[in-house]
Amino acid sequence: MGDLLTVENLTISFRTDEGLITPVQDVSFSVQKGRTLGLVGESGSGKSVSTKAVMRLLPGSAVIAPDTRMHYTAKDGQRVEVEKLDPRSRAIRRLRGGEIGMIFQEPMASFSPVYTIGNQMIEAIRLHREPNKRQAREIAIAMLERVGLSDPATRIDQYPHEMSGGMRQRAMIALALSAGPALLIADEPTTALDVTIQAQVLDLMRELQRDLGMGMIFITHDLGVIAQIAQDVAVMYLGTIVERGPTAEVIRDPKHPYTQGLLAAIPSLDRLNARMTPVPGDIPSPTERPTGCPFHTRCVHAIAGLCSARTPREIAPEPGRAVRCWLHDEAGRSAA
């Protein structure tokens, strides 16, 4: 298998004052080399927490369930069992940045305001790739040029605040890529940008991925962005992946009622002044996660007595597709 990263049965709980809450439950996905997995879901659906678990960047109050498997295939072909690593170990530090890069919605979250862009890039390059300072600087300048910053030899000595929003986003991508990761996790990287700048950044990321052959996890709440950048998609609702498969197929023929509702709720430029189709009800708070299927409280197709009581398993309605819904699981229904 060409899987770069395989996550199986990822379950994360947090110890809080109000008891144990479980924002991520039984999540499985995989990312292949040179492909992009889109992780889509509304706020609080557990998209970011799941990917932070892969980097072992969760706070101390988080507990990863013992049957969770997170396997990463390193650049040298070695298989790393991420779930077994100590979050403070040397092994995980080699993974962060050097193997798996990460970019965020807010560039200032990645940059320190008190060091120049170059300073921060060179540090990452020397740590993971090239210990020679002068050569590391050359790599950093080349990287800034690669992401489309004009005059990279000057930019490298600037501080993050001296750049505009779009430029900072580019610089952040350069920073994440400077250590040469094989997998890039992009957490809502274009959400804060204006549409014309978003189009530039999406274009750049597609191009970089093609040239560098990276695997990518692209987190967003915007299915439009997913349709443009991700070959595969996983739709999350309240900490569970309710549906996954190739993006074009999922959008054309959504199986899960939540995916169907989400797609219907998106305003389209082709239907002006039309009445919109909301998904009924409100998103439950994480402390009141419904039993059974988490979507049953808002689902128009919910089966009385079944959906509220029992959690549906993930089944494959078609090759390459996966859905967690009792409507598609006839065998499971009759067994229950």
Next chain:
Amino acid sequence: MTDTLIEVRNLSVRFPVTTRKLFRTEVRELAAVDDVSFDIKRGETVGLVGESGSGKTTVGRAILRAIDPSDGEVIFHTHTRDVDVAHAEGEDLRRFRTHMNMIFAEGPVQLSSMAQDRLRLFRSRMSLVFQDPYSSLNPRMTVRDIIAEPLVASGMMKNRAEIDARVREIAARCKLNLEHLRRFPHAFSGGQRQRICIARALVSRPDFVVCDESVSALDVSIQAEIVNLLKDLQDEMGVAFLFIAHDLSVVAQMSHRVAVMYVGKFVEYAPTDRLFFTPRHPYTHALLSAIPQADPDAAFDPIKLEGEIPNPLDAPSGCRFRTRCPHARPECAAREPDWREIAPDHYVACHFAEAFDFTRAQAKAAE
């Protein structure tokens, strides 16, 4: 034009910007809104789109006199007589405030200019008006008191029973029940909170409401519900909306007419279907092409705009869009394009608008 509610004529809002040089301080004027004219009809929704920093929010606030306009007139047509909002004072302005209200979703608050206004004009209403759906609700007030606040603060109603009746009526329209009215805001989700904000904005039965990014902070599945609610309330109450948003697809669903702003200026203003299907300005066209659609069959080929939005302090000469415009010619730098009516009710500011055909395939719309 008997059905015109608000007329905006040559509105400009300038802010002083001070830069400290070595031995002197330089004061320059930043024109956040520069010579903007348009009108809003009774019961109509006008969408206002543009990228961050284009001046959308400033237009909304200037119309409400939350910011003082530097130049121009904002005329509010009441049923009895016309009030020039830009120059209204004291009792006139206070009375006018009961006709208007504001829903805010997000955005920086100009505290300095607000503090003045708050003292002089509508001190009791300010905290209710200028905040986002998560922080705009006072956690120590019940939902009933929050919704009743505009009535109490403006002195419109004094009788408690009367206020209660009005609050219950508007709450019911916003799908909030009696049980909700007794609770405190922390117990509500984002969509419910936004319904509380809408109820509060509409409780005084205003003629005009500014919705500044009112649905932007909401999740997609909730956003659709709020858009539908706003439209229903408009049908029932005949209120006009200025719907400010950066998301063009939401604006397309909400608005009768849409204006596009770029660096403090209107570049195009037209009925929604004309703007979205036959735009005349290259910027409108570029914006539309940059929206990623959730349709795997739709070609996504955004028009590449070079660089970023110019700083309004150093706005380019002539047409402000020329530095990024793929069709720019020497003339664009020399002369500023006029704001002209290119077709009935379709305004555009571009020298070469007639030469462009940006017509978008309407195949799907015809279905």
